[in-house]
Amino acid sequence: MSHRKTMLAASIFAGLCLSGALYAQDTTQTTTTSNGVGALTRSQDTAQSKGSSADSAKQLATITVTGIRASLQASMDTKRNADAIVDAITAEDIGKFPTTNAAEALAQIPGVTLDRSIPGTQRVSIDGMDPSLNVSLLDGHPIAQAIWLFGDNPNRGFNYSQLPTEILGQIEVLKSPEARIVEGSLGGTxxxxxxxxxxxxxxxxxxxxGVNYNDMVGNQRPNGSVFYSWHNADKTFGVDVSAGHQEQFTSREGMENYGYTSVSTVNTAALAAGNTAIQNELNAGTIKGTDQIPNQLSAANFQQTEKRNSILVNLQYRPNQNFESTVSLMYMKDSLNNVNQSLYPWATNAPGGITSLTEGANGIIVAGTQVGTPCYNTTTCKSTAATFADNYARQSMVTTKGVDWKATYFGDGWRLAGQAGVSSSSNPMTSFIKEIYYGGGFDWNINNGVQFTDPSSANNPNYWADNGWGGNEETILYKARDTYGQLDFSKDLDGFVNEILVGARYASHWESQTENAFTGPQQLTLNQIGYGGLTDLAGASALGLTDSFVTHVQTSGLNAIKNAVLSTPGFGTARDANVYFDNTWAVQQQNSAAYLQANFGTDNVHGNLGIRFVHTEFDSSGYNVPSACSAADTFDCYFPNGFGWVTSKTSYNNWLPSVNVAWNVAPDFIVRGAASETISYAPFNQMAPYFEANDTVLTGAGGNPNLKPYRSANFDASAEWYFNDESMFAASVFYKDVLNYIVNAATTQTRINGSWTLPGYLQSEGNAQIAAGLCTSAGVCQYDVTAPVNGGRAKVKGATLSYQQAFGDSGFGLRANYTYSDGSTHTGGWLPYNSKDAYTIAPYFEKGPYSASVSYNYRSAYLAGGYVAGAASTYVDGFKELDASAAYQVSKNFSVSLDMLNLLNSKYYAYLGSKTQLSEEYVTGRQFMLEAHFKF
Known part of the structure; x- marks a missing residue:
């Protein structure tokens, strides 16, 4: 589709082996009441029980987690004893309920919703806010994360698919902030x-x-993990190691459409080619010039093999009751190689062959016919029809590593704690593309896809070849690095105010991208590239797509595509200057923060009051290139003052007050209230002075170094009834007034087409753009560009209901929640990733050696941001998912489990505007994970 950036959103499925639940069965689990960030606590068996919740709510003793009911009780008790509005899940929750990663376990929490456009969930929304506006920390510190998908839009949302669940013991979600908590979240921490x-x-x-299996692709892959923990007899020193190997083969199949073009624009090009068919229909009144034609209906087939190895080591030292220190080491290597084929008959590329168009609702052309003649075994085919098959072979290897040190000294009524560390992540991604062409005719329909007029020739590899453009190789070196240090002090007091906490923190985040494109591969036929037979796309069939979309030609895979590009004599010397200059950038963010917090409480009322000061500095760097250099697409460029590598510096100061109050109305009934101001930041790439283009469809995305932080005033309240040790009913309300909601502004910009001078581009795409009036003969084109701007305002108001109960000794229980979230911008537009309605119903059974659970999740329609450069935001239809799991405890040391995910094989639909404007539809298949677990 694009010679410089794919418009294809890609999928990754991280099927995680959930052994953490097993070693948690006999693990002494400490409830930390939201500690871990600027907190001054230690394990409950040694801590002096005084602090933010010690005087105001009972401190939990250590909990031995032994099953679903016990883990739900542990999670419930964490919520019950917190000062703030908090929800929690334990490792048992992650393992006993059907999940593939920690994000899907979080879906059990009210207010949490997932974006499921890709099988391995990456993006988690909390209380209706964009995933980029949350903060995720591991043991109180950030984890640097490089992007995994070539062309992905970096975002601050944590990618849970890259974190092994076997290392986790508990997850907490803080809905209302405290002054001691790291800044940066509008939704939740x-x-x-x-x-x-x-x-x-x-x-x-x-x-x-064990193994995991996907019924859509019929492929199975192995998983394995091991956890070992040791400490000496005096419990002064201990070490644990968690290691895992996970493999997953995943596929996403369906149909995509890359935007719309007006009938009048296409007709202009058709008339220039001597075709009056569209004009005749306009004259007859059967269609209108303002009607919109889908640019390309594409048969999308993304296949990926993931192989991840991970290891986490904790070294804990506690020589006496006054001192404790922990060093944590992490190393992960995640291979995410994938092949993405997009087969798209492209009517607007060759309008000379259009014979008919059919108008549908809301001014959308819903069907058409194109005539053309296939060419046999040639790379210079001329036809009035054009079908392209983009074959991307992508190599991606994310390496993440980090070291974290923290220590606490417990004095007589005071505590001093420190934490410091560094985390880095890098990914040297490579993408190879061969774009093959077929000239035969076709019929298309927006509901069913495209059907070739002559399937026998369309499915014959001898009629497919490069046509004017031989593809390219692109590389992206992506790096992210976090460096941090903090110091915290607390003093116990007598009286209503029982503790004072003060602290300071410094954190630096660096994120950068260097991109290169190597041009000039030789043109080849499909047979020369490597014919891989015909596809058999079960996903396309399940969506009711045409036979041509289910069965069509394909290459023989990643190595064939890669070798076809690299086999060109002398390849690798020609480098595209515009790609490098437009897509190479770096951003550094430095936060210096200090806080003061007072914890207070009586027998019935407890909470905290505090303020946090944050000074933020941004250095945003990128290339500013003179237009003459862009037009020549050359590195041989003179940069006068103000051009070349430029850096923009900005800084901001923010005072962030917060208050949390909990009132024990009765022993089993708690009412909470909270108010706060919070800030968050735009994704790093949005703050870079860059321009990322899709030259084929003339869209682009730009950055803005002058983006100010989001700032939000927040109000939260909840009521919680704990009607027995394992059961509760809770209701909460929330309101967020975001004072600077960063929005994307759409503009039309006249720019040099960076691909204009590439060999074959003019023949394959450029001439069609000239004929449509979108570009001049010199390659000056009209780009639809989106870029972030300040000044927006947004509001979110909503409520949640949550319920869990174990039904006596029957073994049955139920967990359920519902979230209502009404969010909009000041102009009435949708907030990204905000669903008005979302709910989860999760019944379970646990008795004797048997356990089982079912989870049904639903979220209503929402606005999702584009995943790659220039991709328009889409409206995603309501999505439902049904999962189930079953387990049997064979003996004290051995058990087996079966997780079954996406049992409905739910369909993911996205639209541009109304539902008549299809953007994409996918299925990913049902997932089955059979595992054997051991514990000694």
Missing amino acids: VLMHTVQPLDVAPNTVSGSF
Whole structure:
């Protein structure tokens, strides 16, 4: 589709082996009441029980988690004893309810919704806010994350698909902030806690091994993990190690459409080619010039093999009751190689062959016919019909590593804690593309796709070849790095105010991208590239797409595509200057923060009051290139003052007050209230002075170094009834008034087409753009560009209901929640990723050696941001998912489990504007994970 950036959203499925639940069965689990960020606590068996919740709500003793009911009770007790509005899940929740990663476990929490455009969930919304506006921390510190998908739009939302769940012991979601908590979240702060060695029996060994299987692709892959923990007899030193190997083959199949073009624009090009068919229909009144034609209906087939190895080590030292120190080491290597084929008959590329168009509702052309003659075994085909098959072979290897140190000294009524560390992530991604062509005619329909007029020739590899353009190789070196340090002090007091906390934190985040494109591969036929037979896309069939979309030609895979590009003699010397200059950037963010917080409480009322000051500095760097250099697409460029590599510096100061109050109305009934101001930041690439273009469809995305932080005034309240030890009913309301909601502004910009001078581009695409009046013969084109701007305002108001209950000794129980979220911008537009309605119903059974659970999740329609450069935001239809799991405890040391996900094989639909404007529709298949678990 694009010679410089794919317009194809891609999929990744991270099927995680959930062995964390198993070693948690006998793990001493410490409830930390939202500690881990600027907190001054230690394990409950050694801590002096005084602090933010010690005087105001009972401190939990250590909890031995042994099953679904016990883990739900542990999660409920964390919520009950917190000062702020908090929800939690334990490792048992992650393992016993059907999940593929920690994000899907979080879906059990009210107010949390997932974006499921890709199988391995990456994006988590909290209380209706964009995933980029949340903060996620592991043991109180950030984890640097490089993007995994070539052409992805970087965002601040945590990618849970890249974090193994076996390292987690508990996850907390803070809905209302405290002054001691790291800034940066408008939706919620997710605190992930690993298992600590001094909280686990010495010489604990647990793990799992198994396979996962997807019924759409009929492929199975192995998984395995192991956990070991040891400490000495005095419990002064301990070490635990969690290691895992995970493989997953996944596929996303369906249909995509890359925008719309007006009938009048297409007719202009058709008349220039001597075709009056469209004009005749305009004269007859059967269609209108303002009607919109789908640019390309594409048969999308994304296949990926993921192989991830990970290891986490915790070293914990507690020589006496006054001092504790922990060092954590992390290393992950995640291979995410994939092949993405997009087969798209392109009517507007060759309008000379259009014979008919059919108008549908809302001014959308819903069907058409194109005539053309296929060419046999040639790379210079001339036809009045054009079908392209983009074959992307992408190599992606994300390496993440980090070291974190924290220590606490407990004095007589005071505590001093420090934490420091560094985390880095990099991904040297490579993409190879061969774009093959077929000249035969076709009929198309927006509901069913495209049907070739002559399937026998369309399915014959001898009629497919490069046509004017031989593809390219693109590389992106993506880097992210977090460096941080903080110091916290607390003093216990007598009286209503029982603790004072003060602290300071410095954090630096660096994110950068360097992109290159190497041009000039030789043109080849499909047979020379490597014919891989005909597709058999079950997903396309399930969507009711045409036979031609289900069965069509394909290459023989990643290596064939890669070798076809690299086999050109002398390839690798010609480098595209515009790609480098437009897409190379760096952003550094430095936050210096200090806070003061007072914890207070009586027997019936407890909470905290505080303020946090944050000074933020941004250095945004990128290339500013003179227009003459862009037109020549050359590195041989003179940069006068103000051009070349330029850096823009901005800084901001923010005072962030917060208050949380909890009132124990009765022993089993708590009412809470909270008010706060919070800030968050735009994704790093949006703050870079860059321009990322899709030259084929003339769209682009730009950055803005002058973006100010989001700022929001927040009000939260909840009422919680704990009617027995394992059951509760809770209701909450929330309101967020976002004072600077960053929005994307659409503009039309006249720019040099960076691909104009590439070999064959003029023949394959450029001439069609000239004929349509979109470009001049010199390659000056009209781009539809989106770029972020300040000054927006947004409001979110909503409510949640949550309920969990174990029904006596029957073994049955139920967990359910509902979220209502009404969010909009000041102009009435939708907020990204805000669904008005979302709910989860999760019944379970656990008795004796048997356990089982079912989870049904639903979220209503929402606005999703585009995943790649220039891709328009889409409206995603309501999505439902049904999952189930079953397990049997064979013995004290051995069990087996079966997780079954997406049992409905739910369809993902996205639209541009109304539902008559299809953008994409996908299925990903049903997933089955069979695992054996052991523990000694």
